[in-house]
Amino acid sequence: MTPARFLLRTLGLGAATGAVTTAYAVWEARAYTLRCVTMPVLPVDSRPLRVLHLSDLHLTPGQSRKQEWLRSLAALEPDLVVNTGDNLAHPDSLAPLLDSLGPLLDVPGVFVLGSNDYFSPTLRNPLRYLLPDDGTRNTDTPQLPWQDLVDSFTKTGWIDLTNRRDSSVVGDLQIAWAGVDDPHLEYDDLDLIAGPADASADLRVGVAHAPYLRVLDQLAADGYDAIFAGHTHGGQVCLPAYGALVTNCDLEPARAKGLHRHPAASAPGDLGSAWLHVSAGLGTSPYAPIRVACRPEATLLTLTAER
Ligand SMILES: [Fe+2]
Numbered sequence: 001m002t003p004a005r006f007l008l009r010t011l012g013l014g015a016a017t018g019a020v021t022t023a024y025a026v027w028e029a030r031a032y033t034l035r036c037v038t039m040p041v042l043p044v045d046s047r048p049l050r051v052l053h054l055s056d057l058h059l060t061p062g063q064s065r066k067q068e069w070l071r072s073l074a075a076l077e078p079d080l081v082v083n084t085g086d087n088l089a090h091p092d093s094l095a096p097l098l099d100s101l102g103p104l105l106d107v108p109g110v111f112v113l114g115s116n117d118y119f120s121p122t123l124r125n126p127l128r129y130l131l132p133d134d135g136t137r138n139t140d141t142p143q144l145p146w147q148d149l150v151d152s153f154t155k156t157g158w159i160d161l162t163n164r165r166d167s168s169v170v171g172d173l174q175i176a177w178a179g180v181d182d183p184h185l186e187y188d189d190l191d192l193i194a195g196p197a198d199a200s201a202d203l204r205v206g207v208a209h210a211p212y213l214r215v216l217d218q219l220a221a222d223g224y225d226a227i228f229a230g231h232t233h234g235g236q237v238c239l240p241a242y243g244a245l246v247t248n249c250d251l252e253p254a255r256a257k258g259l260h261r262h263p264a265a266s267a268p269g270d271l272g273s274a275w276l277h278v279s280a281g282l283g284t285s286p287y288a289p290i291r292v293a294c295r296p297e298a299t300l301l302t303l304t305a306e307r
Contacts, residue, residue, distance in 0.1 A: 025237070025290035032069040032282060033295040034076075037259050039275050041225050042173070042305045043202055049171055049303040052078035052104070055209075055230025056281025058089040058116060059097050066282065070100035076300055080170050081107050081158070084230035084279060085114030085182065085209035088144045089121050089286050098152055108170050109158035112179045114209035114231060115139075116285075117146045123287045133248055137185055161207050163189045167198065176201035178224060184210035184231060184249060190218050197223040203303070211251045211278055220264035220274040226303075227276045232256045234280025238293040251278070257294070259301075277301060 001009075042049065052073060059066065081104050087097055098105065120141040150160055159166050161179020168175055176198035181187035188208070197204035203226070206219035211229035219227050234257035235244025244256035254260075257280040263273040282296045 021292075022290070025292050028294075029284050029289050029291040029296060030065055031291075031295050032066065033297045034073075035258075035297045035299045037277065037299055037301045038304055039226060039259060039277065039301050040304050040306050041203065041275055042303050044305050046202065046305045047172060048305075049080065049173060050076070050078045051080045051082055051301040051303060052076060052107075053082045053084070053228055053277060053279050053299040053301060054282070055084040055279035056086040056114070056116075056233060056283050057097065058086055058121075058281075058283025058285060059093045059100070060090040060286055061092050061096050063096075067096055067100040070282075070298075071102055073298060074103040078104075078107055078300065081109035082205075082207060082228045083109060083111040083153075083158070084207060084228055085112050086116040086230065086281065086283070087114075087149060088117050088146070089283065091120065091142070091144060094145050094148055094152065097149075105153075105156040105158070108168065109153070109156070110161050110166075110168075110177055110179065110205075110207055111153050111158050112161050112181065112207050112209050113146060113150070114182050115185050116144075117149055118143060118182075118185070120144055121285050121287060124285065132246065139185065163187075163192045165193050167201065173202040174200075176204045177207065178205075178219060178222070179207040180215055182209045183212040183215050188212075188215055190215065193222075194218065195222060197225075199223070206274070210249045211247075211255075211276070213250050216251075216262045216274070216276060217265065220262045223264075224274050227262060227274050228279075229276070230279045230281050232278055232280065233284065233291075234278075234294040234297075236284065236288075236291055236294055240293045244294070256280070257297075 178193040206224040206227040210231035244253040
């Protein structure tokens, strides 16, 4: 084979491989998956509590398949919904979002916002999920209807945990809550939620959109039993059999998604550690609609009594 023919064949093979990989990545971004997890965090003899963790929907009005899949989640009949932000990706997304959540809005819920609830998405390098955070934040695009989103959620009874603490009774359990505004935008105000979590509650839960270590450290040190977060998209473009390469924050890639522990390392004395559940989320930026080895997901967590 002549060098010219070898080069042409190699280039052709590379282009074909790229096209197949891209087609697969576009397909996988729509392969919505329910992940089921058990978290042994409740007081002894408690009945299980089923928690649906939703995150990073990045919904646009035209995503009928995603909306249909979201509607199907109501059949799970969870006891509680935790929504960790990035619901929107279009100025007209709110109505389809509320329609897709449907009966889930009648279930007790808590929420925080992510940067993509505040600001319209913008065209970016689709490979940025393979690159370290470059420090730029998308805050100069038009605002999305985040205030209407907050009003709609709170009207249903969902608790807004934006830089605040609260408490509620879910099933038989008194739950103490703390949440922050999006740490990725540095909107989190940890002073507003600082202090020991309510020791008299049955369960103490922290909620944040982006799992930055400063937030996890404080929640764990303050005695929260479990922390829910999203934002990472699980790495979004992962290596098969290896996992995430990046998290788009300072959390290490090994905890880009799923259930892990977070030690209360900065606490005086040994206060143990918190459970950390990071959702890989259901969406992507509309300008980078790809996922590799990282299915879009919602998670049904069954909280059980500690052994
Ligand atoms: Fe997101």
